[in-house]
Amino acid sequence: GAGVSQSPSNKVTEKGKDVELRCDPISGHTALYWYRQSLGQGLEFLIYFQGNSAPDKSGLPSDRFSAERTGGSVSTLTIQRTQQEDSAVYLCASSPQLANYEQYFGPGTRLTVT
Amino acid sequence: GENVEQHPSTLSVQEGDSAVIKCTYSDSASNYFPWYKQELGKRPQLIIDIRSNVGEKKDQRIAVTLNKTAKHFSLHITETQPEDSAVYFCAASEKGGTASKLTFGTGTRLQVTL
Numbered sequence: 720g721a722g723v724s725q726s727p728s729n730k731v732t733e734k735g736k737d738v739e740l741r742c743d744p745i746s747g748h749t750a751l752y753w754y755r756q757s758l759g760q761g762l763e764f765l766i767y768f769q770g771n772s773a774p775d776k777s778g779l780p781s782d783r784f785s786a787e788r789t790g791g792s793v794s795t796l797t798i799q800r801t802q803q804e805d806s807a808v809y810l811c812a813s814s815p816q817l818a819n820y821e822q823y824f825g826p827g828t829r830l831t832v833t
Numbered sequence: 834g835e836n837v838e839q840h841p842s843t844l845s846v847q848e849g850d851s852a853v854i855k856c857t858y859s860d861s862a863s864n865y866f867p868w869y870k871q872e873l874g875k876r877p878q879l880i881i882d883i884r885s886n887v888g889e890k891k892d893q894r895i896a897v898t899l900n901k902t903a904k905h906f907s908l909h910i911t912e913t914q915p916e917d918s919a920v921y922f923c924a925a926s927e928k929g930g931t932a933s934k935l936t937f938g939t940g941t942r943l944q945v946t947l
Binding site: 752754761762763767775777810821822823824825826827 | 839878938940
């Protein structure tokens with residue numbers, strides 16, 4: 720079946736603009752995760768959703784970052800007033816349910832803030 | 834929260850040799866430990882995982898060992914091949930709620946030379 724998809728694949732934006740990144744999880748997966756990967760670095764947890772609720776937002780770097788999920792499916796990560804340090808690859812992952820299940824990653828969105 | 838350390842950061846081996854990557858974690862409550870392989874420009878893909886009720890798991894040329902007392906786990910790749918060249922990430926799940934928030938190590942760049 721279809722895997723996790725993300726759009727856009729690449730986004731170049733000017734400093735100060737808002738951006739919206741989209742994630743389509745695997746159908747039926749109830750858990751959805753957002754991570755950030757800076758160049759040559761590991762994966763930094765941002766937020767996860769169980770269904771439409773986000774029990775853990777502790778990884779969001781600042782209040783410029785927000786995310787939502789509707790209908791237990793698509794999620795959007797919004798970054799307001801982008802800064803150059805926001806440049807990174809934003810990865811989304813989904814998993815079937817509950818804890819300790821494999822997380823399937825999407826291809827990521829490469830965000831460049833100029 | 835959980836802290837995962839990974840060593841070495843780079844590893845070069847000759848084709849056919851073995852490669853070992855080690856990780857330590859801080860939260861004794863963590864109970865799920867996946868390993869991801871990320872090829873250049875691609876998404877992370879799960880290659881093997883282990884749960885805390887198991888000390889070792891093997892899948893063909895790949896094995897993972899877990900020492901809960903010492904809080905460390907290792908990835909072993911035998912008979913390495915050029916296609917094993919990639920960045921490998923270990924991770925540990927932080928218990929909480931019903932979803933696995935993964936904390937990742939900083940990655941090991943494995944280079945398999947001919």
